[in-house]
Amino acid sequence: MNDYGENVTIFNHPLVMHKIAMLRDINTPSKMFRELISEITALMTFECFKDVPTYETEIETPMEKCMQIMVKEKSVAIIPILRAGLGMVNGVHMLFPTAYVGHIGLYRDEQTLEPHQYYCKLPIGIEEKLCVLLDPMLATGGSVVAAIDVLKKKGCTNIRLMSIIAAPEGIKKVLEKHQDVKIFIAACDRELNKNGYILPGLGDAGDRMFGTK
Ligand code: PRP
Ligand code: URA
DSSP states (O other): OOTTOTTEEEOOOHHHHHHHHHHHOTTOOHHHHHHHHHHHHHHHHHHHTTTOOEEEEEEEOSSOEEEEEEEOGGGEEEEEEETTTHHHHHHHHHHOTTOEEOEEEEEEOTTTOOEEEEEEEOOTTGGGSEEEEEOSEESSSHHHHHHHHHHHHTTOOOEEEEEEEEOHHHHHHHHHHOTTOEEEEEEEOSEEOTTSOEESSOSOHHHHHHTOO
């Protein structure tokens, strides 16, 4: 348990922390940055999806028939918040290759830090699915709150968030606006700076991932 209550899981696992240290390093090039994001996401996926809907089915082994548990593949959608969330899709697909993918495009105004939506394409029947939002950075929380608002307007009731690095301000904002959303965070950092960047953080995730600066 942590200071934020039962809806927030913070990994703080040595294998995850080791990869996050490499991710933060200013000298880590884009290729390695993308690989680390995928690997950390895969490690987080194991926990975040542990209560995914399942069903029992009969399987015939070379020895005999037996009842086995399988995942209800159509019951889950992952929704990366563009751009940086895209880097996490592969990490989920490594463990859950059939997860449907929706996209929500949001960018943060550099002055006001308010999120602006420019794209939304979600799988048919999204309202019936477990929806897992992907965004490596939870800073002020504005982007995630806006993405959750979009999903709730579409009728989604079972929403989770997977973020790699979060600021306390962002976690508190999501919990305040959307008490029902479960949050999975790899590391919780100290604070935001005056420009809304996480400290110590890793800088701009989208720019480091795609080499745009
Ligand atoms: C970054 C990041 C989050 C958002 C977090 O995206 O990927 O989506 O900022 O900040 P917030 O919690 O204060 O809203 P950005 O707006 O820089 O867009 P990009 O991914 O296209 O670079
Ligand atoms: N977005 C990022 O990419 N990094 C931050 O530190 C804050 C928002």
